[in-house]
Amino acid sequence: MFKIGIIGCGRIVEEGHAPAFKELIKDVNVVALADTAIERCEKIGGILNVDRAHWYTDYTEMLKKEKLDFVDIALPHFLHEKVVIDCANAGVNIISEKPLATNLKEVDHMLKAVEKNEVILAVLHNYRYQPAMKKAIEITKAGVIGTRFIIRSEGLGGSHYAGTGAYDPDWRTKQNMAGGGCLIDNGYHNIYISRELMGADVVSVYARVNTYYHKIDVDDSAFLLLKHSNGGTTSIQIAWAVKAGGQGVNEVHGKLGSIFFGREGKPLGVFLNEKGTWEYPDVSAIPQNSFTGIFQDIFYAVEKGEKVPTDGYEARRNLQIIMAAYESARKEKVVKV
Incomplete structure (x- = not known):
């Protein structure tokens, strides 16, 4: 079972990601949440039964304290670059909302960090x-x-x-x-x-x-x-x-x-x-929820050692x-x- 930490607990997580994770309860366990607005951690924590002790307003704290197999990043586009690079440097596999960045230069920085740290990067073309x-x-x-x-x-x-x-x-x-x-x-x-x-x-x-x-x-x-x-x-x-x-x-x-x-x-x-x-x-x-299907295929590919559905390239x-x-x-x- 994969342990997941979510970074960004906004509307798309509430309406798409969280319901998908609930459907995949046999394969994944969301164990930690990070959002600058603690009320959003409370909202998503209630949906996914994540204990308050594992809510963070600083995602870097979550990376230090939690043992994660994946992070699920659902943030405004301009924040992706730093967060993806920090997660890669922490040795955690990454799932990111699209687009990966606001420009190609930012993407190239991310891909370099992903390659250097030998982590997986999957992007949600859901x-x-x-x-x-x-x-x-x-x-x-x-x-x-x-x-x-x-x-x-x-x-x-x-x-x-x-x-x-x-x-x-x-x-x-x-x-x-x-x-x-x-x-x-x-x-x-x-x-x-x-x-x-x-x-x-x-x-x-x-x-x-x-x-x-x-x-x-x-x-x-x-x-x-x-x-x-x-x-x-x-x-x-x-x-x-x-x-x-x-x-x-x-x-x-x-x-x-x-x-x-x-x-x-x-x-x-x-x-x-x-x-x-x-x-x-x-x-x-x-599955009616497109996130259920793509999450399922990402985790299946990782288990089999195969390429994820949509990688960073x-x-x-x-x-x-x-x-x-x-x-x-x-x-x-x-x-x-």
Whole structure:
């Protein structure tokens, strides 16, 4: 059983990580919590039955006093670099929320510390584990819809994912804390999902990134065209600027068929060109909480001595594409990645 210490006990831990750890009670034991706001330790401690004696307002104390197999880091982006390096230097394996950092230089510092100390670094690309998405990835990898050539990924909303009042609910809207806006936060997911579903990496990006509606110093709207190494194209549209909400669109088109998410009220629909019919795969057996699935795969990989689902280098690659998109928007031209 792995002993876990959580660093950062905010909303994403309360709504995602903690419920996942409760589901994996046979495999993991959360033994310690660290957050600058003690009331957040109290909240998460109540959910996970972590005794008050193991709550810390300084994570470095936790690293000194607790015997941990992993830390789970869920902090604002700008704090990741120092915390990851401190944990690596303490010889503790690391699970981190995405993005790994606000820029590539910070990531490289982290990777150097991880290599030097020979610890594991896994990054939570958890949308791959949403039930319909997990099944769709399996279908594409099996070649059911053939070579993919178009992906549409569109989600327009009216605001960011707010943090808890114990810290700063709006840190995602501040450049010095988040490193960007809806693109680095929401769009990060769209990009790694498109790479997975296309089965080919991104080789260039053209982007329009703007702040249309909110009075914030980060982007609230982003529109991307990604060219993949197989010649395929992904279109991504994301926003915090549309109060009414937009029509969600998630489609994958291949030479043998197509995949739609949310068609006719079903989580997943598969159209086969040769048959001219729709099929609706059952996804009910897949864990509903995407964090449960990715945590499960991380711990399984470690037990077997295998590579974790998303290591630091894969996370760096995804952030590199994000940075290229911001550059494309500034220069108003296609940027190779």
